[in-house]
Amino acid sequence: MNSYLLSCSISANVRQSIQVKFDDLKLPASVVDTLEKNNTVSLRPNLSNALKAELDSLRVLQRELYDSYCLHFGDNHFVTSNYFEEANNLIKYIRNEANEANGKLFGLWESEHSKWQATVEGFLHPLFTDETEYALAREAYLKVFPTRQEYKNPIRVHVVGPLPVSLEVVTELVEGDIDSLIAHENSINTKEVIEAAHANAADRALHMSAELLDDLDVRTSTKIGRQQTGGDKKRGSWQITAQKLKLISDSVPGFDNLAALAESLLKAGESIQSPNRSVREDGCKLFQQTQTDIRKELETIVSTRDSSKGLEILQKSLALSSSYKTLCEQIKTADSIDALESLVSDANVELDVYAQRSKHINKIIAQRRELFDALNGTGKEQVTEGEQTQPEEADF
Numbered sequence: 001m002n003s004y005l006l007s008c009s010i011s012a013n014v015r016q017s018i019q020v021k022f023d024d025l026k027l028p029a030s031v032v033d034t035l036e037k038n039n040t041v042s043l044r045p046n047l048s049n050a051l052k053a054e055l056d057s058l059r060v061l062q063r064e065l066y067d068s069y070c071l072h073f074g075d076n077h078f079v080t081s082n083y084f085e086e087a088n089n090l091i092k093y094i095r096n097e098a099n100e101a102n103g104k105l106f107g108l109w110e111s112e113h114s115k116w117q118a119t120v121e122g123f124l125h126p127l128f129t130d131e132t133e134y135a136l137a138r139e140a141y142l143k144v145f146p147t148r149q150e151y152k153n154p155i156r157v158h159v160v161g162p163l164p165v166s167l168e169v170v171t172e173l174v175e176g177d178i179d180s181l182i183a184h185e186n187s188i189n190t191k192e193v194i195e196a197a198h199a200n201a202a203d204r205a206l207h208m209s210a211e212l213l214d215d216l217d218v219r220t221s222t223k224i225g226r227q228q229t230g231g232d233k234k235r236g237s238w239q240i241t242a243q244k245l246k247l248i249s250d251s252v253p254g255f256d257n258l259a260a261l262a263e264s265l266l267k268a269g270e271s272i273q274s275p276n277r278s279v280r281e282d283g284c285k286l287f288q289q290t291q292t293d294i295r296k297e298l299e300t301i302v303s304t305r306d307s308s309k310g311l312e313i314l315q316k317s318l319a320l321s322s323s324y325k326t327l328c329e330q331i332k333t334a335d336s337i338d339a340l341e342s343l344v345s346d347a348n349v350e351l352d353v354y355a356q357r358s359k360h361i362n363k364i365i366a367q368r369r370e371l372f373d374a375l376n377g378t379g380k381e382q383v384t385e386g387e388q389t390q391p392e393e394a395d396f
Helices: 029-037 049-069 081-107 109-127 131-143 178-218 237-249 256-272 277-304 309-332 337-347 355-376
Strands: 003-012 071-073 076-080 155-164
Touching: 003 049, 003 081, 029 131, 049 081, 049 155, 049 237, 071 178, 076 081, 076 178, 081 109, 081 155, 109 131, 178 237, 178 256, 178 277, 178 309, 237 256, 256 277, 277 309
Parallel strands: none
Antiparallel strands: 003 076, 003 155, 071 076
16 A cells, blocks of 8 residues: 655744744843833734634644644654545545635734734733833834734645655665665665654554453443444444554554454444334344454454553453453342452552543442342342342443
């Protein structure tokens, strides 16, 4: 699979805040002394909340570009040929959004400048009895505000690439031939970074798999909604997982089956929400089968991957998964407070790593404790069979 180096940076060439350095502005000593005594040296008022808002919005799109279409290591991002067209379209959209933002900001220059002038005059004028000194200080602050021309296109989008990544190995260096030397160094340096990006992507896939297994262990077909499968405005957790696993499997071997199963899980979740009863029933069957298949696939992946932080987390998640339901049943049927406390100790082992299972088990424990507290008021120490209660399913 061909890889391409891609960089998209978003910046503003105007100040978003002000910190006047009086030494640079060559103000008279008496003026500087007055400003310093009143702590105005470090004054940093916002020039434009609108500018910050536009930059934040564009950087969300930048993050989407990197997260949805690129593998990365450090500040180096790589897009494959399968994702090139989508990434390129998003870059064009980012450029268009930046152009629209610049148009809005240019239209705000007059009001922003007026606000800044009023701010400067408001805090400076009370400090000076000498009008000449006041005028010098006022002018110093007004000069640091961006000019109308600078506000014409304050936001810039800079894109490097996509550049084809060549890993062609130079077997023999030719003395004095700069091209062969560059090709040789490029092969060594770039290969190292791409391999690191692939390892990073694989580790993320393992970590995501542990989180997915955590979610599936507490999920029943009646607890599947848009939070998992997504909607018109927001992606669901399973949708995000499926898309990221598909991206990773495009470049990293060993995750193709898992990516396909994540898509199947998403399809099952969507079917379960159908108004058609037959479609819902088929969705439930697919969901149960996919749960089993995902667990088997993760066991296979664990047996074939090299040691990493993500692998360790997935191994722990699989180990807990095998005993999770048994532990839940034991907690639900504990017949004394001592038996419950013993099970709590077991439940606390590594549960902090697995958010959803931890929530569910802690809820069951809390409900069981409530029962024992109630029974304690009647003088009973143990739960009889008739007093067994089943806690509600946790809704996450």
